[in-house]
Amino acid sequence: MDEALLRSLTPTVIGILVRRGTDFAAAEDAVQDALVEAVRVWPDDSPRDPQGWLVTVAWRKFLDAARADTSRWHREIRVESEPVPGPGESVDDTLQLYFLCAHPSLTSASAVALTLRAVGGLTTRQIAQAYLVPEATMAQRISRAKRTVSSVRFNQPGDIATVLRVLYLVFNEGYSGDVDLAAEAIRLTRQLAAKINDEEVAGLLALMLLHHARRPARTASDGRLVPLAEQDRSLWNTRLIAEGVDVLQTALIRDRLGEFQAQAAVAALHADAQTAEETDWVQIVEWYDELVCLTDNPVARLNRAVAVGEAAGPRAGLAALAELNPALPRYAAVSAYLHERDDDPATAARLYAEAARSASSLPERDHLTRQAARLNAQLRPPPDRL
Known part of the structure; x- marks a missing residue:
């Protein structure tokens, strides 16, 4: 069974149910039930139209839930009396789902969980394992998140910057349990990049690809962390590096610089160096200067101090560090x-x-x-x- 296909179809099917009149929470629950049914049935009887199959089963699951809730019998009569559109509806609501799941009213943890479930198609169990919390705890978190956004109109404009922050949070969790969250974040960001022509979406995708390319060299066989300067660069994934650089260059040409593009430019300079000694630290400092101008982020300033130390000597780096708050993480x-x-x-x-x-x-x-x-x-x- 193609699990990647199931995940990719999830937001589209949720969108179809919402357009048929269900609320987001009910649609999401029904689609999750349909996904469970697909896992059970598809290995022996794969459908010719996977999306249509999921829409049909999810719609039935929704109607079953509506019938079971006697307080909503008026709604059941209404939805059963309406003509049911065909399963192959072409409206793609994936982008709206991104906006809804990363709504500013949600905490970062809730937005991440809801995005992984509704857009990513992961089960509650998988998300709980990835974040090392009990399944019941994650179920409550997702339920609260769905209640929080239940009053938000599905076609209400969203904030792409919030969506990107949520995806970056997912990426930085890396790998835990049976779900590779870094790979999942890349998949979702690719999906978003296909839906919206935005330089910062491209910048985030490039940043993820360039960081992910170095992953095989980051950890020794005994689990020890390997600093960037000591990594075996022959283990870096050159295909991902080439793709990341290409995505970044296409975005930078448009001359609308954002923080993810600047971070990706730093990652690209590291990836371009054949050895640690060949790293262009002077240019990295210049990109950190751009990043600080864009965000005034103290973490960016901290990383800039390291780059200054490499480009102009450790005393210059210490001077740059002295301007920052010693309470910053990683300052020591x-x-x-x-x-x-x-x-x-x-x-x-x-x-x-x-x-x-x-x-x-x-x-x-x-x-x-x-x-x-x-x-x-x-x-x-x-x-x-x-």
């Missing part, structure tokens, strides 16, 4: 790296240990702890001097 790790490059291993070791204590993930904590231990070992006097 960046400071440790720059102090090490400035031949101050004692300060670097202390800062690496400090950064490890506040690391957001176990692999990152282990990496920083090893860095501190490595420098502390270098600082110890030889045994014959004890």
Whole structure:
């Protein structure tokens, strides 16, 4: 059975049901029931018209649910008396579903969950596994999200910037459970790029492709994080890099720069370097300057400090870092790296240990702890001097 096909058809089928008069929550529930039925039936009896099959089954599931709810019998009479459009309706509501699921009234966590379910076609169990929470907890989160957007008109204009932020959140979750969220985010962003001609959609897609291309080299066989400078670049996916660069260049030609395009440009410069030593740090600093002008994001400023340290020397990097709030995530790790490059291993070791204590993930904590231990070992006097 083609699971990718099922996922790609999900938003279209939801849109058809909504246009027939169902509310979003009921349509989404009915389509999920139809997807479960497809998983059960299709391996033995694959339909010639998958979309039509899903529309028919989802519509029946909706009617069954309506009949079971006696308080809605007036609605049932209305929908059964209306002529039922054919399953092959051509209106594509995918873009509106993106806007609805990433509605500003939702929290980031709820918007991500609803997008993965309604647009991505993932089951509640799959989403719960990906986010390492109980299925019941995720079900409640999705139900609350659907109730929140239930009063939003389906054809109401949406905010593409919010949609892109949600997709980027999905991408950054990477891989967990039996769902590769990075790959799923790329699939959904490709889908969005096919629906809307927008430079920042292209910029986000390029950024995802370029980052994803380096994924095979990011982790050693024992699970250790491998810093960018130490990665085996022969493991990078050159096909994804070429695609990402092409998508980015097409967007940049239009001369409407946005933050995702600027981030993708930095990623492209890293991908273009055959070795770490060949990295064009001067140009990377220039792109970070553009990004800071666009967003004034403190994380962008932090990354810029690293780039300045590479382009103009560690003391210049430390000077740029001194302008930022030390409470920023990864501030101590960046400071440790720059102090090490400035031949101050004692300060670097202390800062690496400090950064490890506040690391957001176990692999990152282990990496920083090893860095501190490595420098502390270098600082110890030889045994014959004890």
